[in-house]
Amino acid sequence: MPGPLDGVKVVDFTEIIAGPLAGRLLADLGADVIKVEPPWGEPWRLTQKFTATESRTFMTYNRGKRSLPLDLTKDGAADILKRLVPEMDIALVNFRPDVAAKLGVDYETLSGINPRLIYCELTAYGREGPDADRPGYDMIVQGMTGMVSSETKTLDGVPSWVWSSPLVDTSAGICMAWTVCAALYARERTGVGQKIETSLLASALSLMGARFLHVENLDKETREKTIEQLETMRADGATYDEMVAVSPGSRRREHHGNLYYRVYYTKDAPIGIGALSNPLRRRLLDVLGLTDDGLEPGWDPTTPESRAYGQALEKRAEELIAAKPSAEWLQIFEDAAIPAGPVRFIEELFEDPQVVANGLVTEVEHVQEGKVKMVGPMAHFRGTVPTSPKASPALGQHAAEILEGLGFSKQEVDGWRDDGVIG
Numbered sequence: 001m002p003g004p005l006d007g008v009k010v011v012d013f014t015e016i017i018a019g020p021l022a023g024r025l026l027a028d029l030g031a032d033v034i035k036v037e038p039p040w041g042e043p044w045r046l047t048q049k050f051t052a053t054e055s056r057t058f059m060t061y062n063r064g065k066r067s068l069p070l071d072l073t074k075d076g077a078a079d080i081l082k083r084l085v086p087e088m089d090i091a092l093v094n095f096r097p098d099v100a101a102k103l104g105v106d107y108e109t110l111s112g113i114n115p116r117l118i119y120c121e122l123t124a125y126g127r128e129g130p131d132a133d134r135p136g137y138d139m140i141v142q143g144m145t146g147m148v149s150s151e152t153k154t155l156d157g158v159p160s161w162v163w164s165s166p167l168v169d170t171s172a173g174i175c176m177a178w179t180v181c182a183a184l185y186a187r188e189r190t191g192v193g194q195k196i197e198t199s200l201l202a203s204a205l206s207l208m209g210a211r212f213l214h215v216e217n218l219d220k221e222t223r224e225k226t227i228e229q230l231e232t233m234r235a236d237g238a239t240y241d242e243m244v245a246v247s248p249g250s251r252r253r254e255h256h257g258n259l260y261y262r263v264y265y266t267k268d269a270p271i272g273i274g275a276l277s278n279p280l281r282r283r284l285l286d287v288l289g290l291t292d293d294g295l296e297p298g299w300d301p302t303t304p305e306s307r308a309y310g311q312a313l314e315k316r317a318e319e320l321i322a323a324k325p326s327a328e329w330l331q332i333f334e335d336a337a338i339p340a341g342p343v344r345f346i347e348e349l350f351e352d353p354q355v356v357a358n359g360l361v362t363e364v365e366h367v368q369e370g371k372v373k374m375v376g377p378m379a380h381f382r383g384t385v386p387t388s389p390k391a392s393p394a395l396g397q398h399a400a401e402i403l404e405g406l407g408f409s410k411q412e413v414d415g416w417r418d419d420g421v422i423g
Contacts, residue, residue: 022173023065091110118193124201126202168207171206271321359377400413
């Protein structure tokens with residue numbers, strides 16, 4: 001049986017990470033995804049590239065698609081879109097609103113060609129408000145939404161953003177894929193397509209979890225006081241670290257030490273321990289031969305004495321765990337049913353038994369570069385099983401195939417290629 005999105009056709013006008021990831025996720029589920037990119041290739045082909053048009057970043061976010069290089073600024077492109085778009089179920093777009101209109105891929109234009117089209121638009125900050133037309137990227141939105149200040153990490157006094165993984169882009173791509181699937185279901189019931197709007201801003205705030213929560217009875221006075229303090233401190237030239245210190249939302253909540261949910265260094269390697277319920281915490285204490293007055297009723301963790309007690313307890317736990325190797329500790333924690341795991345390096349994961357056993361490493365054959373290993377599908381369907389993922393497309397690999405499939409002649413395709421309309 002084919003994948004759950006078998007027969008669904010997607011035109012993907014997106015670039016960089018978030019939008020392309022959405023297209024990749026749909027392709028993983030069996031959709032036919034046509035990647036429309038400039039004749040010279042989208043920008044991510046040219047980042048960390050190892051050939052003129054291939055890069056690790058492009059391969060990561062564009063597997064399973066077909067490539068149609070198309071210069072949307074040329075007249076011939078509109079003729080191609082008029083024949084392509086009626087065949088599509090979904091359009092993915094992540095340009096600024098004004099750019100989409102200039103290129104003729106805005107919702108009004110495409111839905112006019114195909115009223116059943118599901119059009120998903122990702123912008124940086126949303127369609128409304130003073131920042132609506134501004135460009136934005138993952139790192140900038142992290143700063144604007146409090147994610148950077150919540151991490152409280154600085155380098156020489158300068159805030160450090162979460163750079164090891166594109167958290168905002170990734171969550172936005174998942175959001176796009178999730179919402180178009182919901183819209184497909186709605187169209188099955190109503191027969192009507194629709195426009196979906198989402199943003200990096202929305203994804204970043206969603207990632208903030210309970211930090212972006214205001215309980216009026218508890219938080220109103222504190223929030224107003226903090227805003228007033230921050231405005232005064234900025235005017236007085238306070239440092240970033242000084243401002244973080246007055247923001248409850250940008251500090252981790254007061255903890256009774258950090259004993260239960262953290263990375264420890266054993267005798268030979270780091271391990272992570274997660275004990276987030278009282279039964280787990282007490283089991284961890286039993287294993288370590290410790291007691292913690294902070295778990296008892298009536299304990300106030302905010303007093304200087306309580307904080308000193310918690311820090312001393314944490315230091316003692318560190319000393320105990322540092323006395324044995326990681327393998328021994330991991331076995332002890334497994335026997336006690338305490339969640340724990342090793343801290344691994346990326347290079348080790350391609351052969352990791354757990355990763356491999358769950359199909360989270362897939363091997364694809366790239367038309368130019370040969371064998372490529374990468375992350376497998378995020379979910380596995382046991383009824384409508386998609387075929388194995390295919391590699392990302394070489395630039396223009398499918399141009400003739402797509403256009404001739406739309407009924408254009410070889411002469412028309414060659415003419416567009418000569419005119420620079422297609423790559």
